[in-house]
Amino acid sequence: MPATLRLSGPLRDFNGGKPELQVQPGRTIREVITDLGIVPETIAVVVVNEEQQTKDYIFQEGDVVLVLAIIGGG
Amino acid sequence: MNGYAGRILRVNLTNGTFTKEPTPAALARDFIGGRGFGIYLLLKEVPQGADPLGPENKIFISSGPISGMLIPGGGKCDWTTKAPLTGGYASASMGGHFTAEMRYAGLDSIILEGVSPKPVTLFIDDDKIELRDASDLWGKNTFMVEKQFKDKLGEEYQIAVIGPGGENMVPYACVNHDYGRQAGRGGVGAVMGSKKLKAIVLHGTKSIPVADPAAYRKAGMALYKACKEADGLKQWTSYGTTQVVSWCDEVGALPTRNFSAGSFEGASTLSGPYMREHIVITDKGCFGCPCPCGKYSRMKKYNSNVEGPEYETIGLCGSNLGIADIESVAQANLLCDDLGIDTISAGNAIGWAMECYEKGIFTKKDTDGLDLKFGNVEAVFTMIEKIARREGLGALLSEGVKRASKKVGQGTEKFAIHVKGMEQSGYATHNATAMLLSYMTCDVGAHHNRAWAITYDLQVGRELVVPEKVARVIWLQNFRPMFDVLGGCRLQWVELNIDRDLYVPALEAITGIHRSWEDLEMVGARIWNLTRLYWARENEGFGRSWDLPPARFYEDAPKSGPTKGQITKFEDVNKLLDIYYEQRGWTSNGLPTPATIESLGLKAVFA
Amino acid sequence: MRLYVDSSKCSGCNACRVACSLNLFGENNPKKAALVIEPHFPAPGVYRVRVCTQCGDCAKVCPTEAIKQDEQGAYFVNYADCNLCEACVPECPEEVMFVRAKLADTAWKCNLCGDCVAVCGTSALWIAEIEALAA
Ligand code: SF4
Numbered sequence: 089m090p091a092t093l094r095l096s097g098p099l100r101d102f103n104g105g106k107p108e109l110q111v112q113p114g115r116t117i118r119e120v121i122t123d124l125g126i127v128p129e130t131i132a133v134v135v136v137n138e139e140q141q142t143k144d145y146i147f148q149e150g151d152v153v154l155v156l157a158i159i160g161g162g
Numbered sequence: 163m164n165g166y167a168g169r170i171l172r173v174n175l176t177n178g179t180f181t182k183e184p185t186p187a188a189l190a191r192d193f194i195g196g197r198g199f200g201i202y203l204l205l206k207e208v209p210q211g212a213d214p215l216g217p218e219n220k221i222f223i224s225s226g227p228i229s230g231m232l233i234p235g236g237g238k239c240d241w242t243t244k245a246p247l248t249g250g251y252a253s254a255s256m257g258g259h260f261t262a263e264m265r266y267a268g269l270d271s272i273i274l275e276g277v278s279p280k281p282v283t284l285f286i287d288d289d290k291i292e293l294r295d296a297s298d299l300w301g302k303n304t305f306m307v308e309k310q311f312k313d314k315l316g317e318e319y320q321i322a323v324i325g326p327g328g329e330n331m332v333p334y335a336c337v338n339h340d341y342g343r344q345a346g347r348g349g350v351g352a353v354m355g356s357k358k359l360k361a362i363v364l365h366g367t368k369s370i371p372v373a374d375p376a377a378y379r380k381a382g383m384a385l386y387k388a389c390k391e392a393d394g395l396k397q398w399t400s401y402g403t404t405q406v407v408s409w410c411d412e413v414g415a416l417p418t419r420n421f422s423a424g425s426f427e428g429a430s431t432l433s434g435p436y437m438r439e440h441i442v443i444t445d446k447g448c449f450g451c452p453c454p455c456g457k458y459s460r461m462k463k464y465n466s467n468v469e470g471p472e473y474e475t476i477g478l479c480g481s482n483l484g485i486a487d488i489e490s491v492a493q494a495n496l497l498c499d500d501l502g503i504d505t506i507s508a509g510n511a512i513g514w515a516m517e518c519y520e521k522g523i524f525t526k527k528d529t530d531g532l533d534l535k536f537g538n539v540e541a542v543f544t545m546i547e548k549i550a551r552r553e554g555l556g557a558l559l560s561e562g563v564k565r566a567s568k569k570v571g572q573g574t575e576k577f578a579i580h581v582k583g584m585e586q587s588g589y590a591t592h593n594a595t596a597m598l599l600s601y602m603t604c605d606v607g608a609h610h611n612r613a614w615a616i617t618y619d620l621q622v623g624r625e626l627v628v629p630e631k632v633a634r635v636i637w638l639q640n641f642r643p644m645f646d647v648l649g650g651c652r653l654q655w656v657e658l659n660i661d662r663d664l665y666v667p668a669l670e671a672i673t674g675i676h677r678s679w680e681d682l683e684m685v686g687a688r689i690w691n692l693t694r695l696y697w698a699r700e701n702e703g704f705g706r707s708w709d710l711p712p713a714r715f716y717e718d719a720p721k722s723g724p725t726k727g728q729i730t731k732f733e734d735v736n737k738l739l740d741i742y743y744e745q746r747g748w749t750s751n752g753l754p755t756p757a758t759i760e761s762l763g764l765k766a767v768f769a
Numbered sequence: 770m771r772l773y774v775d776s777s778k779c780s781g782c783n784a785c786r787v788a789c790s791l792n793l794f795g796e797n798n799p800k801k802a803a804l805v806i807e808p809h810f811p812a813p814g815v816y817r818v819r820v821c822t823q824c825g826d827c828a829k830v831c832p833t834e835a836i837k838q839d840e841q842g843a844y845f846v847n848y849a850d851c852n853l854c855e856a857c858v859p860e861c862p863e864e865v866m867f868v869r870a871k872l873a874d875t876a877w878k879c880n881l882c883g884d885c886v887a888v889c890g891t892s893a894l895w896i897a898e899i900e901a902l903a904a
């Protein structure tokens with residue numbers, strides 16, 4: 089079963105405007121978002137199944153991963 | 163007038179008189195509210211060359227058309243004045259419930275002018291307006307005074323109060339409200355202190371008229387729905403602004419030891435999740451906010467409570483002072499709030515003094531015997547108190563780092579981290595050119611909230627100096643402060659990423675006037691140019707040199723962390739300004755050209 | 770049905786009260802709302818929210834029978850029948866029955882419209898069947 093990557097607001101521009109994509113388990117969040125063209129440093133927060141994780145977390149089956157960027161700023 | 167309470171209250175403190183003037187329709191049309199009203203009134207009413215702490219200066223407190231309405235975050239209040247800290251424009255945004263209450267009392271703005279012969283409180287209950295003797299409150303800390311009023315008058319009353327910092331006219335004294343919200347930056351509290359106005363106590367029971375109630379309800383509900391469905395809501399509500407601590411540390415933006423680096427070895431115990439787990443007891447928000455960023459904390463070690471610390475305070479009073487203990491940072495936050503001084507300027511100034519001490523420029527003779535090393539918590543607490551009371555070394559630091567470093571000399575100006583005399587807020591800007599430019603050109607001094615462009619730096623390349631980056635900064639500067647004009651909070655857009663077009667029908671239903679974001683951004687550009695003209699009017703020789711960043715960011719690269727060895731070349735600093743001035747339609751010395759003034763329709767305002 | 774609240778989630782924003790006044794009176798005025806947010810600061814640092822439990826005690830004492838029950842089980846004030854006698858106010862165990870003659874020509878209370886629930890960002894409020902009282 090693939091995992092789900094959910095992109096917050098402006099990050100959707102890197103996924104053709106769509107909020108979600110399916111990801112095969114086994115790779116890190118950093119690798120997957122880099123492939124989309126997102127610079128990993130712009131990601132402030134990663135939430136895996138409702139818990140905060142680092143970008144080096146490896147996708148597991150069925151995970152729901154949310155990445156948040158603060159494009160407009162604090 | 164729909165969307166407006168309809169009156170501006172003018173309080174003359176010198177002779178204790180009040181007048182209520184109708185809110186001019188043309189003012190509402192051209193400047194909308196909030197800081198738009200503020201800059202217009204400041205230019206018109208405060209004479210050129212006025213002493214910021216003298217009787218000629220005024221304070222303009224303004225709500226906006228979304229304040230007190232069913233709009234997420236409609237709880238922001240603008241405080242505009244001539245800044246004692248910088249001698250230029252100050253506009254501080256205060257959250258909480260004050261701005262809504264002002265409108266329920268029938269007021270869009272309050273103008274404070276003159277100087278009272280003795281300490282007073284401005285008391286407003288709907289149409290009853292009085293100045294009451296406050297001699298017994300003078301000298302007291304903010305929380306005690308607020309509590310005293312609430313106990314006596316009830317929770318429906320909203321209170322804005324200054325502490326000893328304001329009374330002693332510390333140039334970065336703040337105004338406190340709702341036990342933890344401030345009009346923080348630029349020294350509004352000092353101006354209030356100079357007027358001998360201890361507090362404003364406010365209660366209102368009126369309704370705010372809207373153009374189309376049904377459409378208003380619908381548009382308001384749609385905004386709340388969007389916020390509640392936003393992906394980031396849970397995360398943001400749990401951590402508020404502290405959610406960026408770890409990230410700033412990761413990318414080298416966390417101010418560390420007087421901005422000598424952007425990454426701190428103790429960041430993990432300052433992080434949002436750590437703080438939540440160890441000290442947060444309640445989420446506390448502003449009026450109308452669906453995503454409360456305020457984290458109310460309990461410090462067991464000190465047997466005290468505080469709203470915060472939020473990111474800026476963690477940066478400036480934590481990592482910037484070499485402190486990794488979150489409870490101590492929270493306690494420093496409490497001391498600053500209670501004494502009524504801005505945590506950002508205070509933390510920055512103490513960081514500068516600590517660097518002076520570690521470099522041997524200050525000895526214990528200068529520090530009143532304190533061992534002012536980075537990381538010394540007790541010394542920080544003592545310094546905060548001394549700053550608010552202007553005692554010993556505190557008297558020097560209370561001047562702000564620009565004036566203090568000028569007095570001390572010996573190269574300390576090079577690590578005085580400010581722009582235009584305002585201490586830089588919580589982002590280290592080593593090799594982050596868009597963010598650096600934001601600070602350089604911000605209209606109150608080195609404050610982050612007008613344009614926050616650091617993720618843009620990271621996405622397109624930190625060191626790049628290209629027109630697109632500058633354009634991004636300008637767009638943010640025109641757009642983001644519009645929330646301060648409308649009387650609301652920008653974080654629902656920034657953090658929850660809600661569609662900003664949802665505000666358009668809401669604003670139309672409230673005021674009856676359709677305004678697109680394009681139109682609103684144009685108002686933003688007009689205000690931006692007016693603030694620039696104000697700086698130039700008040701300061702002989704104002705221009706490009708005032709926009710230069712602290713030398714640290716082009717001469718003194720960090721020795722550790724992700725930005726180790728990285729700075730912006732001075733020629734790139736100048737290139738940033740060249741492109742910025744050109745895109746703004748300003749001269750190469752950074753002043754709006756006559757053509758720009760004309761094209762923005764500002765000739766009539768700035769005659 | 771009735772309104773429930775988990776006060777520990779409340780952040781004191783008062784959006785619920787604005788929505789409430791808009792529903793009850795078509796006005797933008799939280800002083801005319803039928804629920805109360807009590808801040809307790811600086812200590813202990815919590816909010817307490819008071820909401821109507823639809824117990825009906827107010828209706829029992831109303832001399833003009835202005836307080837009626839609708840099909841959801843919600844008691845509401847028929848504004849035209851209220852004579853501002855204030856008999857209902859002290860009866861309310863939650864202190865959310867209001868008469869403020871300066872503000873409105875009638876008593877008011879929660880009519881279970883649900884708008885407060887819709888705007889509460891922290892999900893502190895919800896509407897559910899009335900639970901049977903624990904013995
Ligand atoms: S996000 Fe924070 S600052 Fe903005 S309205 Fe909500 S509580 Fe206030």
Ligand code: SF4
Nearest residue numbers: 779780782783785889
């Ligand atoms: S809307 Fe929710 S969070 Fe806001 S005051 Fe009401 S109950 Fe509290």
